[in-house]
Amino acid sequence: MSMALTTTVLKTDALGRITLSKEHREALLNAFDESGLKGLEFARLHGINYQTFANWIQKRRRERGLYPVEKPVINETLKLTLAEVDLLQSIEPPTSKDPSPAALVEILLPGGLSIRVTGSVSVPLAVELITALRPC
Known part of the structure; x- marks a missing residue:
């Protein structure tokens, strides 16, 4: 019985930070949405810097229009x-x-x-x- 192993090479930027493709990031965010976990727990579980993960969540919510842009009312x-x-x-x-x-x-x-x-x-x-x- 042979098992096929899938290997993913993680890319890093000039500062040594791991970069993920948009597809990989979206898959992680979808998994987070379905997990029921808090953001901090999910980020730790997957080895992601929490601040980075929180930024991904906010960016996606903005792109989907879940953060309505409100202009301040100046009286x-x-x-x-x-x-x-x-x-x-x-x-x-x-x-x-x-x-x-x-x-x-x-x-x-x-x-x-x-x-x-x-x-x-x-x-x-x-x-x-x-x-x-x-x-x-």
């Missing part, structure tokens, strides 16, 4: 510009009788939006909000 009234801000130095802490503490700083944005920062604890939240409102 002109929310465009931010840098402005000089003077922090008030003599802010008295609010008393329990005063329901609205004095603002440490008030930031006026285009479109009439204003942000009042009432204490140093609120500064990171204000920064996060302004960053989220900034167009990409």
Whole structure:
């Protein structure tokens, strides 16, 4: 009984990295889709660098239109510009009788939006909000 052995010669690039044909890569991606494994598990099992494998998956999904291209919506009234801000130095802490503490700083944005920062604890939240409102 004779058994035919199939040998595949792996090609490498100038940096010594293994290169696969598009057909071989597609066969691996098809096997991954059917495997039910996570990408990292599949890549390890087949000796593929995970980052390379993840790039293959993304490229194929883009080619198939599975990643819709969304353009960011830029609202002109929310465009931010840098402005000089003077922090008030003599802010008295609010008393329990005063329901609205004095603002440490008030930031006026285009479109009439204003942000009042009432204490140093609120500064990171204000920064996060302004960053989220900034167009990409």
